[in-house]
Amino acid sequence: NAGVTQTPKFRVLKTGQSMTLLCAQDMNHEYMYWYRQDPGMGLRLIHYSVGEGTTAKGEVPDGYNVSRLKKQNFLLGLESAAPSQTSVYFCASSYSGRAEQFFGPGTRLTVL
Amino acid sequence: AQKVTQAQTEISVVEKEDVTLDCVYETRDTTYYLFWYKQPPSGELVFLIRRNSFDEQNEISGRYSWNFQKSTSSFNFTITASQVVDSAVYFCALSESPHRNTGKLIFGQGTTLQVKP
Numbered sequence: 001n002a003g004v005t006q007t008p009k010f011r012v013l014k015t016g017q018s019m020t021l022l023c024a025q026d027m028n029h030e031y032m033y034w035y036r037q038d039p040g041m042g043l044r045l046i047h048y049s050v051g052e053g054t055t056a057k058g059e060v061p062d063g064y065n066v067s068r069l070k071k072q073n074f075l076l077g078l079e080s081a082a083p084s085q086t087s088v089y090f091c092a093s094s095y096s097g098r099a100e101q102f103f104g105p106g107t108r109l110t111v112l
Numbered sequence: 113a114q115k116v117t118q119a120q121t122e123i124s125v126v127e128k129e130d131v132t133l134d135c136v137y138e139t140r141d142t143t144y145y146l147f148w149y150k151q152p153p154s155g156e157l158v159f160l161i162r163r164n165s166f167d168e169q170n171e172i173s174g175r176y177s178w179n180f181q182k183s184t185s186s187f188n189f190t191i192t193a194s195q196v197v198d199s200a201v202y203f204c205a206l207s208e209s210p211h212r213n214t215g216k217l218i219f220g221q222g223t224t225l226q227v228k229p
Contacts, residue, residue, distance in 0.1 A: 031215050040121075042203060042219035043157075050214060058216065090157065097215035098207075100147060103157035 002026050004104035006091050012110045013081045021076040021107050023091030031094045032074040033058075033101060034066060036087040043090060049074055050097065081111045114139045116206050118220035125194055126228050133189040133223045135204030141165075145207040146180065146187045147217065152200040163187060194227045201225075 004025045013019055023032065030051050035043040035058075045058030047066040055066045063085060065077045074093075078085060088108050092101035115138040125131045137146065148160040161171065163180050171178045175192045191198050204220040 033215070033217075035219075040221055042116075042118075042221045043205075043217075044219070045216055048214065048216060056214070059218075088155075092157075094215055097213040098145065098210045099215070100159045100162050101215065101217065102159065103149075105156050 004091055004093055004102050006089075006104040006107050008107060009105065010108050012112065013078075014112050015082060017081050018077070018079050019081065019109075020078075021089055021091075021109075023074045023076070023093075023104055024072055025074075025091075025093040025102070026072065027093060027095070027102065028071070029093035029095050029102075030071070031097060031101075032068065033092045033094075034064070034074065034076045035090045035092065036060065037090060037106075038087050046076065046089075081109075083111045085109065086111045114141075114206055114208070114218045116204055116218050116220035118202075118204055118223045120223045121221070122224045122226070124226045124228065127196060128193050129227075130190060130192050131194050131225065131227075133191075133202050133204075133225065135187045135189065135220060137185050137187065137204070137206045139185075139206060141209035143209050143211065145210065147205040147207070148178065148187075148189050149203045149205065150200045151203065151222070157203070160189075191225075194225075196227050196229055199225060199227045 033048040034046040049068040052071040091104040094101045146163045150158045205217040
């Protein structure tokens, strides 16, 4: 059981470049989430999904898009990266809206 | 709007001291869940506890204990006889009402705990 995995672990982008972060879980969880962590601000929800084929906006969705084509995968896209998107990104999953979330190891993204 | 406040940005203690991490929350929901997560220096987030708003019983797990007081909207976390391995950032989080079934969490800013030998 790998739990929640994220690829890549590190990435450096130039302003304006695009990229996709991949989150995969092998726990058959319905719910998946993308957060960003910035110093002194805790974790903030970007987008989330309550099931395959569904997505919804979180607290800070601007500049990001997501897709949940398969139950086990949740992709986070940056179409045109900006320095303000420099952050650590965490993916999480849970089996229901009432359960604890299990987190991936994080992706450290730097936008120059 | 929901909000979680962890007023203690950093705490430093000497090993074997007891330490309490404060968490105060705001919500208009009558039903909700509260969580604590630990983020050690390695960076991953580790689930510690989930508490239903209807359950105000204090909980103890080894050296960890949690005090939930609905009257003061607080969910404090105490580590007894702290150890160097307890050094980490600790996050308190609040969920939306489970009736909305989104599982969305609002996190506090985190408290960095340093336990010195």
